[in-house]
Structures are given as structure tokens and as C-alpha cells.
Amino acid sequence: MALLPALLLLLLPLAALAAAAVLLGLPSYDIPPGVNQPAKLRLVLTVLLGTAALGRILEKTGLCSQITFGRYVRQGRKLGLDPKLFIQDLQFNKVPVRVYQPKATSDGPRRGILFFHGGGWVFGSLDTYEKVCRYLSRESDSVVVSVQYRLAPEHKYPAAYEDCLSATQHFLQHLQHYAVDPARVTVCGDSAGGNLAAAVSQTLAGRSDLPRLRAQILIYPGLQALDFNLPSYQQNRGVPLLFRERAAFFALLYLNGDALHMQEVLEGSHIPPDMRLKYRKWVSPDNIPEEFKVRGVTPLRPTDFIAEVYETVKRFCEPNLCPLLAEDSVVHQLPESFILTCEYDVLRDDGLLYKKRLEDNGVPVTWYHLEDGFHGIISLYDYCGVSFPSGKKGLDRVVNFLKSL
8 A cells, every 4th residue: 555656646647547437427317407516526536537547457457456546546635633522542342433522611421423434335435524524523523433334345134234233232232431421422434334324223223232323324225135126316417426226336335345237237127026026015226205206216116136136146035134124113213314305316215215214114204405516515614625515514514413312
């Protein structure tokens, strides 16, 4: 990893070629005019696609893998000391965490937040989400614990889930060390982190030996891998920053460490007809409100089931991987929830379907929909000098929800 800065200097000509290729290919991506700050989004997309293109070159030359390079570039610069926060890196049950504690005196115990970062279970780190976690801690006057779970493809499912659960259990057992109120602990995550927050919340719902979670905050979460043809997947398949194919790619990388059979999964050939029928009550376009179908939905003919593919991905039906498939007996025990969705996001309907499931089971839900939002906008609220106002607006809604607890 220490060689990467030197490699970048040596590979500047290749980087220029990669950037040119990216710019030429940009028109094939769909950035609807209704998206927040479309010109800025195009700029961010150019950087990310350039990184991916250069990563492919590095991988072909044998210098490093594309994923390793992508992680390095996305790491972000180190931030200086924060005058309002104590920040320390620790380990909870051998899981690396970063703890943010407000320096100001408090009248009593503070809220506690377990934060699980996004990145498709493949990317993301404590440093990548440093700004978001500092903001949450400062603005909501809470103790935030950011969890560095193991990443795929090196560490397949359930490694990330197990790390998040283990760190959460440790925190719940030692709240007094951080002056946190046992009645006000929340799990929070965006994208893949939202998936992990939902899974951890479900696992802890029936536990009587630990403090009960006060709430779960799910920011454009990915919650199922049965149907990649829901209305939001059709409407936003080419909208940055998460394309339809990449959503399936990340899910397969997390599950199996490879993306074999991605096309079959995208087409829906990986789920047996009887199982698809069983889960239709929870995963179906019929459960999506009509106002989210006005941009167009194409009815798809059923695809032929392929048993060999199902054998490789059958764990997609486990709630710890796809929380939308949890039984009602679990869902009705879940804590108060906040769900944020974005209109221009392939994962929009995962959030809408889970919102319905929670409400059907009597769980209070605060829902906030960014009508001009796209996937990843929260972490881009202040990205390398490029700000997205809707990202900050969504983050402030999260803060307001936390303050209400």
C-alpha cells in the first residue's frame, strides 16, 4: 500500500488515457435533470469511473488489484483534531472501531449510536465516513461508534454482519464506560451499512440479556437480493452512484466472494418459483405505492429457474443477509425506525417495502424521501469541496430524528 503514491506518479500517462476513456463514455450513463446538482454528480462520477479504469490497468499489469486501488483512492484525507470531540480508535471484541465523544459537559448520559458504513460490503472505512460520524456526534450530542467490519471479497458473508453484531453487543455491555444512556442506543447505517443495521436490529430484537435498542436508522438500505427488477431498479438502472448491475455485483461479492452468475441473478433465475411465491407478499411491485411507478415500469415475463445457480446463492434467503425476508414474529419486535430513501436510487424500493413491513407490524416509522436524491448522497454532503445540499438536508433529518429520541 505504501508504494501506491509512487505508482500513481509513474502511471499519470495511463491515468490520462483512462480519464479520456471515461469522459467519452459518460453520455451512456443516465443523470436525470431532476437529480440534485447534476453537474457536480457528473464530476464525482468522472472521478470514480476514472479510478475504476485506472484500477483495471493496475490489475492487468499485476501491480495491485482493482479493489485495493479503489479502496486506497476512496480513503480520503486524514482530518485534523476536532475541537468539539474526543476521538479514539479502539477494538470492541477484536473489531476495530472509532469512538466519537462530545467534549462539552452533559446533564446526564448521552445517546449512543452504532454506525455501520456503506460501500457495498467491499469499500468504505473509518476514514471514509469520518466527516459523517463527526457531524452526527457534534450535531446530535451523541456518542458515536463507527465500526470497521471486515470487507468482501476477502471476507465473505457473514463476516461483516458478525463484526457489526459483535461490536454492538460489546458496546451495549459497556455503556457506562462511555456515559451512554442504556435506553437511548441506536444502530445506523447507509446502503450496505443500512443492511447491516437492519440485520443487527433483528438479531437483538428478542434479546433480554442486553439493553433494548431505542431505534434503527436505515439510509437507502439494500435489504433483499430476490428481485433486481423492482420499479426502482428499472427506472434508475443507469443512475449514479449505484447502477443496477453493480448492486447485484456487490451482493454476490459479499455472499460468495465472486460475481459468478450475475446475469442469472439479474434476470431472476436464481430463486425457485415456490420460494418466489412465498416471498411475494413482501417483495413485489404490488407493494410499491403507485406514485413511484409514474416514471415507467415494464412488466417482465417470468424467467426459467436454474437450480445450479440457486445452489450457489441460496443464502440470499437468510434474513441476516436480506432483512426484508424476516418473519413477522421478528419484525413486530423491532424498535422505532427512521428510513431515508432517494427517488433516483435503485435501492429506493427496498426501503419502501421495508417501511410497509414495519408499519404493517405496528412499528413506528419516520420516513424521509429525497425527491432529488441519488444513492450515496449523504456521504457526499461535503465531498472534497463539492457539496450536495440535499445530502446535508438528509443528514440533518437524521440528526433531528436522533434528537427526538
